[in-house]
Amino acid sequence: MLAGKSSAFLAAAEGETTVNPLLPADYDIIWSLVIFVIIIFFFWKYALPKLQAMLDERSAAIEGNIEKANEAKAEADAALEEYRKQLADARGEAAKIREQARIDGTKILSELKEQAAAEAARITANAQATIEAERQAALVSLRAEVGSLAIDLASGVIGESLSDDRKSAALVDRFLADLEAGEKQTTATAGATSGRAKARK
């Protein structure tokens, strides 16, 4: 209303024309109002709410997408973590198996070594026993043979038959004892004995 009055005032100042452009005609005001009311209702009740709804929906969609992306990322992270854990587990397992294998290997190796050593010892012992036995056998047979040989020899030399067994056995024994004693002496002081024997000759 104030605006109307003041525009009327200004219109008066404008000067007189047949139609004064600053004096509103009633139809002008009425149709302007109608236009204004139509437009404001259109924007207020239709266009702006629709736009707002769409914008809200859009931001919701964007938020939803971000949420989804976050979820997917979290999932991927979890999967990666899981995979890493599995990998680490597998590595640990492998290391354990390798370690076990190494330990088993050394154990087997040492067992084998032990076995081999024992076998070697057994074989050695056997060989020694055999040798000893053969030596004894050889000794016994040698003794018998040497005895008879010596007796034969002696009887040949002294012309006396030593057929008397008792006597001959005693003789052989004494001979052998002498021989053994001599032998011992020889092994103890080989050089001296040989020297003495040479000297006695």
Next chain:
Amino acid sequence: METALLVNALNTVVLAAAGEGEFHGPSFDDFFPPAILFEGTPFEINRLMLVRFLAVAALLLLFWLGTRRMRLVPGRGQNLVELSIGFVRDSIVYNNLGEKDGKRFLPLIVTIFFSIIALNITGIIPFLNIAGSSVIGFPLVLAVVAYIAFVYAGIKKSPAGFVRNSLVPSGVPWPVLLVVTPMEFISTFLVRPVTLALRLLMNMVGGHMLLVLCFSATHFFLFSAGGWFGLFSIGTFAFGFAFTLFEIMVAALQAYVFALLTTIYIQLALVEEH
């Protein structure tokens, strides 16, 4: 006011020219064509009213088409609607009022902006050739609406605060207030709506006058003056062309200015005590 003076000047020039005969310059009669319907009643419809109806129909159609099927991923039409409303919303309303208050006044400002632009642009549309806002009624209605809006905003917020803010500037000693308060009253409650209405009206009236002058002069030089005068028509036509482009800018600029000033008046009415 400058525009008003310009219009007057043009008018005298044109009247002088009209005396010579065939030249038909612009006149204020352009804005008051004979009635077509309901002559003599308050619902009289003349050519200019029809132009307004057409502009409004086009505006509503455009925005109806643009908002009919809103999609999250916008098409071309929706993009245009979103951009234009988004411009008004963000750079005019929200920028000044903030989002909370801005939401309340958004429909009003959007309406002011788009109705002005629609009614202004008819001034350069062939066969319409007159701005719907070049008769006082429409600018006046919008100015009154803007006036009511900012007074309502201030009084609803705090009646005493609004009156004090608008009439009693803080930090002014009381003897000065005797002068300042009436001045503030005039500037806030009288000058604001008047300037809102007249700025728009005079820009549109002036624009129409200029265009008609340029084009009727072109016509006159080309067909009536004869001889070498025909060459003048090139210059006048170039001016008409330039002013047409200029009018497009003015149409948008005036809508922007009107909407922005209304928003700022509302914002000033809403400010806390300062």
